[in-house]
Amino acid sequence: MYTPKPKKLGHLVLKVNDIHESVKFYQEVVGLQVSDWIDQHMVFLRASKDHHDLALLQLPKDAISEHDPAKSRVEHFSYQVEDIEEIRQITAMLIERGIEIDRGIGRHGPGDNTFIVFKDPDGNNVEFYSDMVQIDEQHPYTASVWKSDVLETFDQWQLNDFVVEPPARITAILKKDE
Template structure:
């Protein structure tokens, strides 16, 4: 029998939104989530429990011909959903298995700034972005977290700076890295 990824639970999802501030107001004041961190005013990480985030919201980019964002979306909706795996070693084994099966890997293996979680994103048969992650910050009474605003740069995207990526990094992030 072929290997498969040993996922532990459905983790978080990222939604593309038209108005990030209006959406934050809704998810905090109506749904009851708490803000964990921001990336400038382009992305916000929210939580209901102890995971650093179980929902992230990403501002749809302004229509501009010089923008080359990853991912490039023109409508609100799901950017990706994720599943928890036990360890970085499990993620590395998953990357190898996905490559053997010819599954398209979109980004990773990397380590995000907000949440400090390791990530690997790949496509399902319908083109949806599916992520596996591990080692996310846990927010508890014993381990409180003060929200911060990250700059929109390589460190927010991948603290390892593509050293563990199994595919070429996103064009825009490389461009931002070279501009530093």
């Protein structure tokens, strides 16, 4: 059976109470740079060439008051793999093993990376990704704001390579476009 070959721990997505306060903290205290936003509820930050190694996701107001501090604020963490072909091999292996796939295969707008997200035995979301935008002096990049209600922000391939039904938040975008 196929075994993935992750190259590195890639990025982490955290749920936060106040995204603007958190961005200020991660810029001023940690020294990260903003790569992109999705509206005002998600921001992608970087420490090096990768488009992002940290993303922050604004919790809805009702979730902030109901949030149990003992529960995880991690939406997902990821590992980089070689390319989309490896993502396809990983997806086949996940299906063969009966591992729950949360979303994918797809290609995100922000970061332009391919992805597959699945559940570990404790229900944590784990992502394998490839082909993320690289930002350096030879490859400058200007941060932009992506719209959360546009399917291409979530998946540039418009769910054509998805092996599972899309999450409810994505289904809502599709219904809006009908």
